[in-house]
Amino acid sequence: MERRNNVFLNPGQPSNELVTSLTRKLQNLSSQPSECCIYRVPERLRHANEKAYTPQFISIGPFHYGKEGLQAMEEDKMLYLQSFLQRTKISLEHYIEFVRKREQKVRSHYAETFDGISSNQFVEMILVDAAFVVELLCRNYCRKEIDKNDRIFHKPLKLLEIRHDMMLLENQLPFCIFEDIFPLTKLNVPQSSDKSALIKVTYKFFKAKAYLGEEKKILEKMGNSEIKHFVDFFRKCHVPTQPPRERKIQTLTIPNVTKLYNAGVRFQRSTGSLLDINFSQGTLEIPLPRIRTSTESFILNMLAFEQRHFLEYYINDYVFIINRLINSTEDAELLVQSGVFESKLTDTHKVIASINNLARGSILRHKHFNFKDLSDGLRDYCSKPWNTWMATLKRNYFSSPLTIFAVGVATAVFLLTLIQTLCSCGVSFK
Numbered sequence: 001m002e003r004r005n006n007v008f009l010n011p012g013q014p015s016n017e018l019v020t021s022l023t024r025k026l027q028n029l030s031s032q033p034s035e036c037c038i039y040r041v042p043e044r045l046r047h048a049n050e051k052a053y054t055p056q057f058i059s060i061g062p063f064h065y066g067k068e069g070l071q072a073m074e075e076d077k078m079l080y081l082q083s084f085l086q087r088t089k090i091s092l093e094h095y096i097e098f099v100r101k102r103e104q105k106v107r108s109h110y111a112e113t114f115d116g117i118s119s120n121q122f123v124e125m126i127l128v129d130a131a132f133v134v135e136l137l138c139r140n141y142c143r144k145e146i147d148k149n150d151r152i153f154h155k156p157l158k159l160l161e162i163r164h165d166m167m168l169l170e171n172q173l174p175f176c177i178f179e180d181i182f183p184l185t186k187l188n189v190p191q192s193s194d195k196s197a198l199i200k201v202t203y204k205f206f207k208a209k210a211y212l213g214e215e216k217k218i219l220e221k222m223g224n225s226e227i228k229h230f231v232d233f234f235r236k237c238h239v240p241t242q243p244p245r246e247r248k249i250q251t252l253t254i255p256n257v258t259k260l261y262n263a264g265v266r267f268q269r270s271t272g273s274l275l276d277i278n279f280s281q282g283t284l285e286i287p288l289p290r291i292r293t294s295t296e297s298f299i300l301n302m303l304a305f306e307q308r309h310f311l312e313y314y315i316n317d318y319v320f321i322i323n324r325l326i327n328s329t330e331d332a333e334l335l336v337q338s339g340v341f342e343s344k345l346t347d348t349h350k351v352i353a354s355i356n357n358l359a360r361g362s363i364l365r366h367k368h369f370n371f372k373d374l375s376d377g378l379r380d381y382c383s384k385p386w387n388t389w390m391a392t393l394k395r396n397y398f399s400s401p402l403t404i405f406a407v408g409v410a411t412a413v414f415l416l417t418l419i420q421t422l423c424s425c426g427v428s429f430k
Contacts (some may be wrong), residue, residue, distance in 0.1 A: 016091075033108035037228040038063075038172050039308045040111065045300070048360045052297040055165040057158075060129050062114045062122065063170040073162075076151050077132040084131040088137070088184040099127040102177060109174040109202065109228070111308075130177050133166070138187050141201040163209055164294055169301045172229040202233060210234045210298065211289045213273055234300045238273040239314040249369045255326040255382045257331035260284060262392075263382045267338040274299075275318050275370075279377045282387075288322075288341035296354045303361050316362050317370040321360035328352065 040063065041053040055064055058073040085092060100123050107114070107122070114122065139146050139153060146153045153159060165171050183197045189197035199222055202214055212218055218237055227233050257267070260416055270276050270287035278285045289295055302315045332348040335341055343351050369375075381387060 025173070035105070035108040035174075036111055037232065037309060038169070038174070039112045039305070040170060041301075041304045042308070045304050045307075045361045049296070049300065049357055052300045052357075053168060053170060055168055057161040058165045058171075059242065060133065060158055060166060060171045061173050062110065062112075062117055062125060064164045065117065065121075065125055079134040080132040081094070081128050084135045084185075087135070088186070088332065095127055095131075098181075099123050099130070099177075102126075102180065104280050105178055106174055109176075126173065126177065126416065130173055130391050133173065134181050134185060135180060136162070137198075137201040137205050140205045141187065141189070163205070164297070166230060167206070167209065167234070167294075167298055167301060169231050169305050172231060175227040175233070187202050199227075199233075202230070206230070206234070209294060210237065211274060212237050231301055231305045234298070235306060235315060236270065238275055238302075239273065239312070243312060244370055244373065247369050247372045248367045249372050249375065252364070253323075253379060254321060254375045255378055256327055257325050257334050258328065259382055260325075260378060261334050263384075263387045265378075265381065267335060267340050269338075269340045275314055275376055277318075277371065279374055279381075282381065284378070286325075286335070286340050289341040291341060291345055291351055291354065293345070296357055299358055300361060303358070304422075307361075307363070310409065312370075313363070313368065314370055319362040320357045320364055320369075321371045321375065323355055323362070326352065326355055 039062070043303060046053055055067075057070070058072040058077075059065055059067055064070060087096065088095075090098075100119075100267070103123055103126070106126055117125070136152070139150070143153070148154070151158075152162065178198060179195060182201075183194045187197065188198055192200060196219060200215065201217055203212060206212065212234075221237065221241065222233075225236065227236065233363060255263070260265075264282060265279075266283045268283055268285045270278065270285040272287050274287055274289065276285070276287050276426060299315065299319065303319060306315045326335065329348040329352055332343075336343065336348070338418060345351055347352070368383045
């Protein structure tokens with residue numbers, strides 16, 4: 001064996017097979033389609049909370065297709081397909097060809113190729129799942145169409161579980177397939193184009209669980225923007241249309257709610273989107289959601305999608321700053337007392353645990369932090385001793401009419417005593 005330039009060569013080693021093998025692999029490489037937007041959740045995130053990303057009741061799309069434990073809903077999906085065909089008055093044959101023409105377009109939206117799913121299997125899966133989702137949205141929008149034998153809407157818990165699974169990143173169909181199929185329903189949605197009508201029925205179905213604001217504002221925000229899937233729709237509803245200008249932060253020090261309260265900061269609930277956190281003139285407006293068991297999963301799936309698909313980390317930065325603001329039960333209780341948020345969890349310890357779970361997936365980027373101005377403003381306010389002193393004075397001596405009255409009486413007694421003392425000493429006030 002000879003040695004050349006620190007590389008060991010074996011003249012007898014057959015390299016042709018290796019060259020052929022690597023050449024074949026390089027030739028089979030393909031770039032990810034530009035339409036790609038539906039991903040598996042990275043193991044880094046999944047490891048912390050597997051259940052938050054995994055459907056428990058229904059499979060939508062190819063990632064969990066045929067998975068054991070999700071088969072119970074297949075019959076319900078077929079019943080909804082039957083209703084969809086009756087609603088649209090198109091034949092199954094026509095609908096199959098309609099979907100088959102879009103097979104490759106739909107496949108291109110996924111980060112995996114699903115070579116193990118044949119063309120016929122894939123087309124069947126897409127047409128059944130797409131028809132089910134569209135029929136579900138239509139019935140939810142027009143409840144009078146729901147008959148007494150409906151197996152979903154007459155079972156609220158079942159509907160809740162289906163909606164939850166439809167909000168997971170790995171359980172998505174491309175929104176474009178809904179845009180193609182929805183006009184076939186001819187659903188009457190007043191004063192709406194096909195696209196705005198679809199957004200309206202989507203909004204109505206997810207409004208409460210996705211913490212969506214007013215319908216009018218949502219429609220204005222969507223405008224002509226492309227919606228990739230439901231998780232993308234949720235994120236678009238909450239993120240600002242324009243990023244802040246300067247976003248480089250110098251320090252990670254962000255005062256928590258307790259420190260802010262001790263410095264005299266007032267807390268107020270905002271009616272805007274999740275990211276509309278504002279601080280002005282000593283008042284912190286926080287649009288915290290009503291904390292449910294599903295809140296953690298909802299935010300984590302938006303976070304996972306954002307980290308896989310975008311350069312702007314709005315949800316990521318929201319999670320980071322909320323975790324810094326609320327990191328103890330005392331912080332949570334102060335916000336509850338202030339009416340900023342409500343919790344359906346049994347105690348504040350679970351609220352803190354849920355917020356901490358969110359923070360495990362966040363990544364801080366010092367040069368691109370979207371809440372720089374907010375964190376700077378909070379830190380500056382807490383650094384001024386005058387604010388803390390005034391807050392202490394108000395809480396200890398002016399917290400109620402009774403204490404104000406007592407302080408007034410004590411002050412009057414003190415002044416009268418002082419005057420009497422001065423008079424006894426022969427001091428003239430002329």
